[in-house]
Amino acid sequence: MSHPLLARCRRGAAVLGTLLLPWLAAAQTTPTIQRLNPTNWWVGMKHHDVQLLVYGPQAGTLSYTVDYPGVKLVKANPVENPNYIFLDLSISPTAKPGQVKLVGKKGDQTVTRNWELRARDNAPKGQGVTQADLIYLAMPDRFANGDPANDKFADMADPNADRANPFYRHGGDLQGAAQHLDYFKELGVTAVWFTPVIENDQPLTDEGGAMRSAYHGYGFTDHYNVDRRLGGNAAYKAFVEKAHAQGLKVVQDAVYNHVGINHWTVKDLPMKSWLHQWPTYTNTSYKQQPITDPHAAAIDKKVMLDGWFVPFLPDLNQQNPYVANFLIQHALWSVEMFGVDAWRIDTYMYNDQPFMNRCNAALLTEYPKIHIFGESAVTSVVDQAYYVRNKVAFPFKSNQPGGLDFVLEGGMLAGLKEVGGKDATGWDNGPQRVYQALAQDALYEDPTKLVTFLDNHDHNRFLSEMGEDVAKYKIGLTWLLTTRGIPSMYYGTEILMKNFKNPSDAEVRRDFPGGFPGDQDNKFTAAGRSAAENDAFNFVKTLAQYRRTHPALHSGQLMQYLPENGLYAYFRYDNAGTVMVATNTTDKPATLPTARFAERMSGFSKARNVLTGETLSDLKTLQLPAKTAVVLELQK
Numbered sequence: 001m002s003h004p005l006l007a008r009c010r011r012g013a014a015v016l017g018t019l020l021l022p023w024l025a026a027a028q029t030t031p032t033i034q035r036l037n038p039t040n041w042w043v044g045m046k047h048h049d050v051q052l053l054v055y056g057p058q059a060g061t062l063s064y065t066v067d068y069p070g071v072k073l074v075k076a077n078p079v080e081n082p083n084y085i086f087l088d089l090s091i092s093p094t095a096k097p098g099q100v101k102l103v104g105k106k107g108d109q110t111v112t113r114n115w116e117l118r119a120r121d122n123a124p125k126g127q128g129v130t131q132a133d134l135i136y137l138a139m140p141d142r143f144a145n146g147d148p149a150n151d152k153f154a155d156m157a158d159p160n161a162d163r164a165n166p167f168y169r170h171g172g173d174l175q176g177a178a179q180h181l182d183y184f185k186e187l188g189v190t191a192v193w194f195t196p197v198i199e200n201d202q203p204l205t206d207e208g209g210a211m212r213s214a215y216h217g218y219g220f221t222d223h224y225n226v227d228r229r230l231g232g233n234a235a236y237k238a239f240v241e242k243a244h245a246q247g248l249k250v251v252q253d254a255v256y257n258h259v260g261i262n263h264w265t266v267k268d269l270p271m272k273s274w275l276h277q278w279p280t281y282t283n284t285s286y287k288q289q290p291i292t293d294p295h296a297a298a299i300d301k302k303v304m305l306d307g308w309f310v311p312f313l314p315d316l317n318q319q320n321p322y323v324a325n326f327l328i329q330h331a332l333w334s335v336e337m338f339g340v341d342a343w344r345i346d347t348y349m350y351n352d353q354p355f356m357n358r359c360n361a362a363l364l365t366e367y368p369k370i371h372i373f374g375e376s377a378v379t380s381v382v383d384q385a386y387y388v389r390n391k392v393a394f395p396f397k398s399n400q401p402g403g404l405d406f407v408l409e410g411g412m413l414a415g416l417k418e419v420g421g422k423d424a425t426g427w428d429n430g431p432q433r434v435y436q437a438l439a440q441d442a443l444y445e446d447p448t449k450l451v452t453f454l455d456n457h458d459h460n461r462f463l464s465e466m467g468e469d470v471a472k473y474k475i476g477l478t479w480l481l482t483t484r485g486i487p488s489m490y491y492g493t494e495i496l497m498k499n500f501k502n503p504s505d506a507e508v509r510r511d512f513p514g515g516f517p518g519d520q521d522n523k524f525t526a527a528g529r530s531a532a533e534n535d536a537f538n539f540v541k542t543l544a545q546y547r548r549t550h551p552a553l554h555s556g557q558l559m560q561y562l563p564e565n566g567l568y569a570y571f572r573y574d575n576a577g578t579v580m581v582a583t584n585t586t587d588k589p590a591t592l593p594t595a596r597f598a599e600r601m602s603g604f605s606k607a608r609n610v611l612t613g614e615t616l617s618d619l620k621t622l623q624l625p626a627k628t629a630v631v632l633e634l635q636k
């Protein structure tokens with residue numbers, strides 16, 4: 001969720017400007033316990049000191065004891081709101097799975113509640129994603145509807161579902177996505193990333209002038225429930241298990257910066273400082289530069305970090321230790337409960353960065369192979385490097401392993417738009433933009449852990465950015481699937497889905513044709529696709545399947561040569577193989593002499609064209625058609 005235009009509408013902005021503390025006037029109530037978060041824990045976790053949030057009318061006024069071998073109540077922390085108490089529990093390595101009995105007493109009243117300690121299972125979890133993977137980003141509401149019975153619920157804040165309305169929910173769900181695992185496998189996808197699946201029991205909200213459902217999922221209302229309209233926790237766990245059984249990984253989309261205005265903790269705040277509250281509603285500036293700017297003023301940093309993303313997404317105060325614990329424990333719980341493999345973090349640069357480091361460290365301690373990559377929509381390499389492990393002497397050092405590579409996306413899109421025009425050969429234009437983005441990789445500790453992309457749910461669709469020029473589209477996908485980094489594709493790119501975010505981003509979030517009951521077209525099958533769509537699908541498939549089985553593209557080095565005359569060549573290579581990618585970005589056929597590439601090409605006498613299967617027996621010069629990228633596997 002990155003687009004500042006969301007904030008155009010400030011209607012309702014005053015609703016949470018300063019939240020009142022209604023419990024101060026609460027009547028005498030019999031204490032009860034309604035919620036425990038986390039909802040359970042496991043024995044044998046490295047994170048064994050758990051802060052249990054206990055919630056219910058006057059639940060914070062009880063005196064608690066815990067009666068369970070190996071579980072100790074270290075400290076009970078009452079807070080401003082008597083409906084909450086935070087219990088610091090320490091779980092011994094020798095504790096056994098079972099029901100931990102929580103006893104709360106006040107006078108002659110006794111309230112008891114069980115809290116489950118589970119045994120950990122051996123199912124794969126936190127496997128990570130690497131350059132060996134191809135990530136597919138899908139919006140579950142818009143991908144496939146496997147269960148029309150869960151499309152809408154009358155008892156939810158937004159009871160609508162209507163495929164005819166681009167702003168409402170369309171009924172897609174996790175069961176639907178699970179029905180297309182074979183499609184992912186055929187295409188060469190190895191990991192599926194859904195926009196957030198956690199409950200968004202949000203009302204219709206005014207975004208950009210239209211009343212919209214929270215189908216994108218970025219406004220959580222209960223961290224411990226996957227949205228019922230996607231199938232709930234059971235469907236999510238089933239999806240991960242089925243995906244793993246097929247050799248596919250799952251990326252979870254996490255949000256720490258904010259919650260939905262209907263989040264249960266927002267409706268009854270534990271304390272005023274749970275959120276960033278301002279005397280009057282204050283939006284974030286969306287301007288990241290003050291965070292890295294050594295000349296920045298404190299207020300510009302504060303507005304960027306503590307201002308709200310939009311009025312209906314309250315900004316969490318992660319410097320509040322209760323908030324931090326709540327979020328960190330939920331991250332660990334999610335990986336352990338569902339078995340997800342990687343963690344994409346929304347609005348990364350809006351978060352308190354020391355908190356993010358703590359959270360990343362907790363995940364990596366528990367799951368050393370898990371990959372974490374945040375969304376920081378910046379335009380410079382130095383700004384992007386700030387939010388990942390880097391080699392720059394910043395006063396704050398991030399420990400995030402990876403991030404989404406917005407700078408390379410920007411370079412590729414701008415460079416590709418110039419393909420075939422007079423600027424393709426310009427000093428700073430065309431492929432030079434890509435070269436320059438990659439040339440600054442020296443700032444990152446490990447640039448191969450960045451996740452690369454050409455579009456996503458917040459951007460114009462890639463084909464439309466290319467002016468629907470399939471030649472440019474193919475060059476871009478070739479670069480994406482062969483240069484350094486972990487590639488990710490937005491659903492539908494492979495079947496030529498197009499559109500600009502005009503009049504709204506709903507246009508780039510159209511339903512996948514064939515995913516919904518009654519669809520006339522079924523683009524999951526070759527028979528349902530047009531000739532042009534099959535050409536695109538097969539293009540992606542050929543490259544993705546090649547990539548999947550060739551380690552030079554996973555772990556090989558990258559060497560790129562300065563573009564000359566609009567011709568750009570680079571190599572991925574290791575001891576076992578060398579792959580050359582040569583691009584002609586001009587509108588005329590070109591001859592590329594290869595003597596300049598001797599450092600990488602000496603010893604090779606022929607090559608196989610990965611896209612056509614042809615063998616080239618003379619490598620002294622390469623004939624490159626206009627507006628084309630060729631991928632060559634060099635052979636001795």
Ligand code: CA
Nearest residue numbers: 147151171173
């Ligand atoms: Ca459904």
